[in-house]
Each structure stands twice: as C-alpha cells, then as structure tokens.
Amino acid sequence: MGLRTRVAVALVGASGLTVAAVSASSSDSLPAPSLPDPVAPGIHVPSPSPLVHSRHVARWAAVRRAVVARRGPSAAAAGVAEIDTRTPEGTANIVQVLGRARRSTGRLWVRARLPVLPNGTVGWVPRRALGGYNLVRTRLVVDRRRLRATLLRDGRPVFVARVGIGQSRYPTPAGRFYIRNKLTRYSSPTYGPLAFGTSARSTVLTDWPAGGFVGIHGTDQPGLIPGRVSHGCIRMKNAKILELGRLMPVGTPVTVR
C-alpha cells in the first residue's frame, strides 16, 4: 500500500468514527445542550440607502496655495490669471469647481470659475492647489429687468426679494458668478447689516478699492428699492438680506440676467 493510499484509508476510518460518535450521541436521551439567547444589539443600523444625485448641486473649493490658472490642464498652457489664497476682505479665496482632467502623468487638474476680469473667466488649476470640495444645493438668480432676486434650493424657490441694481452708467454685470464670502457686524450703514461678496466685478469701476467686486447687501435707503440705483451692487431691504443670510451659503452659484 502506497503512502497516498494509506493516508486515504486513515481519513476514511477517522470520518467513520466521527459519524459513529455523532449517531451514538444523537440516539441518547440526554437533553441537547442549550445556548443562551443572543444579545439584542443596542444600536439599530438602518438599511443602507443609495446616494441621492441631484443636478442642482454645485461644488466649490478654497484656494490652498497661490496659483496661476491656465487655459488648459497643463503647466505649459498659457496663464489666465493669478489666483491668491485670500480675498480683499481677508477670507479664504474660493473658486467654483466645474470639472477636472487627469493628465497622463497622473496629475489632476480642476476646471474652475474664477473671480477675475473679464467676468465669466474659467481656467484650469492643479488639484493640489485647492482644498477640500464643498457642496451647495442653492442657486441665486438676479433678474435685472424685473428687479428681483430668487434663491432656489434643489431647484425650487425658497426666497424672493425686490432689489436695487446698478445705474445705467454703473451696470450690474450679467453672467454666471458665485458667492465668495459673507460679512457681518461691521459699522457701515450703507451696506446694511450683512453683505455677501460675489465673484462678479464691475466692468466700469475697475479702480474701485479692493478691485470693484459686486456685493449683495442691505441698505440705509430702503425707499430706493426696487430701482436702478447702485454702483453695481445688488441691494435689498435689511430684513430681506438678513433672511437671505440664513438661507444662502457661501459658494452658492449666482446667475445675473
């Protein structure tokens, strides 16, 4: 008998003994051993639910390091603008994230809407120049003809206000922008109790302090609203800007039409 045959015989014999032992114990009248009841879990884990995708989601990121935005996703592409890490108000500079590309080198690039002139400028920045992604589900639409601002959340209106916009010689620029920051607790009645900074810039007041950025803010002259009364900013009554302050997060896309 070869080694493999001897091993096989031994295994068959052992399994036969096991079967015999099990049969013997099952035929005995001894009670079957009982186990205590299982412990009920103290944490209820709900059924996993799939992620809800929404076309109303926009993404933004803070600029982590100063960078030159480029026309294409390549360090060799022409520069579009220099993007700093801070706004003139001292807050983190942010960009709206529109897309991405991965180079054959493995380097990731992000396509971003930029807070520079000309308005509407889009450029590419290395992913590593940006911080983490943040999502918003809101969008502000400013209708210059009807002098009205509407905030949408998940595509549905949640806020409407009459507004003041730029005079004809200082027009509020049309286009797609985003909310860059929010200022409060300042002592400047002209701007009301709260002011949002946007990525839009006046095309006329280019020498305005801090770059001529268009804001959305309150006012100390509520009687002028609605109207074409400002230097380009979007004004609303103080109660409305405070309400908007509770509803609209930084990073919200803004459409001025």
Next chain:
Amino acid sequence: MSERNTSESIGALELDELDADGALREVSDALGHPTRGQLLKGAGVGGAMLLAGAAGPVAGAVAKGSAKQDREILNYALALEYLQAAFYTEAERLGALRGEFAHQAQVVGAHERAHVKALRQTLGASAIGRPRFDFRGVTEDQPAFRRTAVAFEDLGTAAYKDQAPRIKSRAYLSAAIRIHSVEARHAAWIRRLAGVLPAPDAFDEPLTKSRVLGVVADTKFVVSAPRTSAFGSPRYTG
C-alpha cells in the same frame, strides 16, 4: 477612551509598522508626506473632536463609568465612520471610478453612511460633529482610491477589533461586532479588487486608538473649515 499606553506619542509612531502593504505610505508620499503634527495643528473643531472624542451621556442602562467609556468608544467609531462615509460618498459623487471600483464605492458608501446614522442616533447629543475632509484628489483618481480604500478598510477593521473587548454594554458589543464583520467584508472585497491577498494571516492584529489616529493624521485628510465670513467693512461697489 482609556489608552493602553497613554505615554505613547502619536508623533513617535512609525507608519511602516501599521502599513505592512505600504498602501498608506504610498498615499502619504503622493500627498507630500504631511506629518501628524501638521494635521493636529491644522484640524479644526471637527478634526479636534475626531481626535479627542466628546463629552455627554450615552443612552442605555449601564453604570456611569462604563457609560462614559462606551460613549467614548462609540464616538471613536463614529469618527472613523465619518471618514469612511465621506471618502466613498465623495468618490461616488465625483464619478471618476469605473467598473467594479465604482460599484464597490457605491455599496460600501451606503453601508458607511448607515453606520454613521446608527452611531449618531445612539449617541444623540453626545455625538461628535462631522469633521471637514480634504481627500486631496484620491477620490477622483482610481489608483489612488484603490490604495486608500484598502488602507481605510484594514484600519477600520483593526480599530473595531481593538475596542470591542473594552465595551461594557453587551448590547453595544453585539452591535459593534455586527459592524466589525461588515468592515472585514469590505476589507476583503477591496483587497480582492486591488489584487491584494484578502486574508494574509491566520490571526488579525488590532490597532490601538492612538496608532489608528496617527495613521489618519498622516493622511492629512482632516482639515479645518476655510474661513469664508468676516467682520470687516465691505468694500464692494455699493
């Protein structure tokens, strides 16, 4: 949470001994190898809570001291679940993954979000806040995602294994074991997809809290929120 060795310094930990496959090392190198100290300094409230746990009572009928310890353990688990849930959720939202990796992220992300929801409900007001994360591109690049996912799942499994014997409440222990085995399945799944042996050893080793948090800190994925509001006077066009 009581530490086995309170004198153990996070900064003195060696990543190599925690990361036998080199997965986290690769991620860390790809990110410029930030130090744990940098993360600890840079993390905001959420990150600090992640690294420190939180105060407050846990619902349930366990003695006061035991309840405190259980609460700390559950908050620690919640911190890791926040990390994993955010990682997979961002990967799915960005849509950069393909094939089985996309499917894995979709399924595991749903599991991790369920774990977060369960732990938050159990902890109630004691639950730590959700930290901010910056995944630095690993959620939008499949090779980087693969390496990070392997590391995260191994890390989560080892963390649950370390803490489970310390849980005083049998009801919480029962729940933790149920989550732990799911994390182990996640680890095996992503390891198979990544071409790494799913079960390389007969016995798995636990990782202490300080070691786990040291590895998390090394990734520099936990960040402070960018400052987007201020009190200064506006200089907008008016």
